[in-house]
Amino acid sequence: MFDKTLLANKRILVTGGGSGLGASMSRRFAELGAELIICGRRLEQLEQTAAQLRADFGGKVSVARCDIRDAAAVEAMMETIWCDGPLDVLVNNAAATFIAQSEHLSARAADAILAPTLHGAMYCTLEAGRRWIAGHHKGVVLSILSTSTITGRAFTVPSAMAKSGLLAMTKSLAVEWGPRGIRTVAIAPGPFPTTGATGQLRPETRDSGPAAQNPLGRVGKHSELANLASFLISDQAGYINGEMVVQDGGAHLRASGAEDLLQWSDAQWAAQRAARTKT
Ligand SMILES: CCCCC/C=C/C(=O)SCCNC(=O)CCNC(=O)[C@H](O)C(C)(C)COP(=O)(O)OP(=O)(O)OC[C@H]1O[C@@H](n2cnc3c(N)ncnc32)[C@H](O)[C@@H]1OP(=O)(O)O
Numbered sequence: 378m379f380d381k382t383l384l385a386n387k388r389i390l391v392t393g394g395g396s397g398l399g400a401s402m403s404r405r406f407a408e409l410g411a412e413l414i415i416c417g418r419r420l421e422q423l424e425q426t427a428a429q430l431r432a433d434f435g436g437k438v439s440v441a442r443c444d445i446r447d448a449a450a451v452e453a454m455m456e457t458i459w460c461d462g463p464l465d466v467l468v469n470n471a472a473a474t475f476i477a478q479s480e481h482l483s484a485r486a487a488d489a490i491l492a493p494t495l496h497g498a499m500y501c502t503l504e505a506g507r508r509w510i511a512g513h514h515k516g517v518v519l520s521i522l523s524t525s526t527i528t529g530r531a532f533t534v535p536s537a538m539a540k541s542g543l544l545a546m547t548k549s550l551a552v553e554w555g556p557r558g559i560r561t562v563a564i565a566p567g568p569f570p571t572t573g574a575t576g577q578l579r580p581e582t583r584d585s586g587p588a589a590q591n592p593l594g595r596v597g598k599h600s601e602l603a604n605l606a607s608f609l610i611s612d613q614a615g616y617i618n619g620e621m622v623v624q625d626g627g628a629h630l631r632a633s634g635a636e637d638l639l640q641w642s643d644a645q646w647a648a649q650r651a652a653r654t655k656t
């Protein structure tokens with residue numbers, strides 16, 4: 378689909394690159410010639426993904442253990458990265474969510490989602506952006522958002538708020554940082570099966586699954602998202618700035634995808650609270 382050198386000479390940080398969609402994007406970027414840094418909290422998971430990428434594609438892949446909720450840790454990670462040269466691309470992919478009735482959310486529960494999803498992505502963007510501007514270096518920020526930025530989404534309100542905040546960041550910085558040579562773009566994925574998303578959003582007691590509700594009758598393929606991401610961060614997309622591309626098979630045009638939860642009984646929600654998944 379692409380020239381195999383599409384991302385040659387690009388140095389890319391993927392947050393949450395050790396698993397899920399972050400790992401799938403990293404894989405495609407490596408295949409297209411990029412140098413990668415993947416970050417997350419689980420060092421073993423990162424090392425495993427990096428080793429596989431090196432074995433398969435032979436390029437340079439580094440890992441950074443970093444909890445992006447911690448602004449000082451993000452600054453330290455960026456300092457370390459910049460010691461070897463500037464990044465060219467930041468992919469804000471790391472995030473967290475879970476389903477819950479909003480009236481049951483404590484402040485700590487809301488912060489557990491907002492801290493990595495909104496604040497963490499903002500810390501990464503600010504740390505990369507200020508270095509690009511100081512060094513007169515061009516850059517691209519790709520943020521992985523959600524169609525909840527368009528529809529809102531019942532029962533995952535902090536996630537919908539965080540993603541909408543990042544969409545505002547994407548649009549705002551397109552204007553503020555565009556003149557400095559920095560593009561900001563986003564993808565709003567529909568359902569793409571990953572251990573993280575399935576574990577947090579689709580407990581076994583829920584419906585037959587998102588594929589049944591999708592106009593195309595299926596969920597997304599990781600390769601589809603990875604290809605779109607590769608294009609958006611490449612020089613081929615050099616005139617796309619401040620845009621969010623929806624990749625959901627048209628699902629958000631029917632509904633936000635959470636309405637089945639309105640039918641849940643108090644007993645089902647109590648069981649969900651009791652059985653919550655933790656990473
Ligand atoms: C079409 C589909 C669109 C989907 C759009 C978005 C999708 C995604 O984002 S998919 C990514 C999903 N992946 C993950 O969430 C992985 C990362 N997850 C985590 O890091 C954690 O599981 C966590 C952040 C979700 C929670 O972990 P942690 O911060 O360690 O939480 P604590 O145990 O310290 O609890 C803090 C606070 O939050 C309450 N809480 C935690 N989980 C739940 C839950 N499932 N339901 C309700 N409440 C929960 C917990 O009770 C604590 O509050 P207090 O009890 O008041 O102290």
Ligand SMILES: NC(=O)C1=CN([C@@H]2O[C@H](COP(=O)(O)OP(=O)(O)OC[C@H]3O[C@@H](n4cnc5c(N)ncnc54)[C@H](OP(=O)(O)O)[C@@H]3O)[C@@H](O)[C@H]2O)C=CC1
Pocket residue numbers: 392393394395396397398399416417418419420422443444445446469470471472473493497521522523524565566567568569570571572573574656
């Ligand atoms: N899968 C889907 O259907 C959809 C996904 N999305 C978005 O796509 C992106 C990827 O989701 P997906 O792959 O499914 O989710 P996963 O749960 O599989 O991956 C989340 C990644 O984020 C990392 N992460 C979480 N918290 C932190 C933190 N505090 N600091 C650093 N890294 C962190 C995790 O690594 P670790 O645990 O090691 O820290 C993990 O690698 C997210 O932004 C999500 O909102 C949007 C719509 C739909």
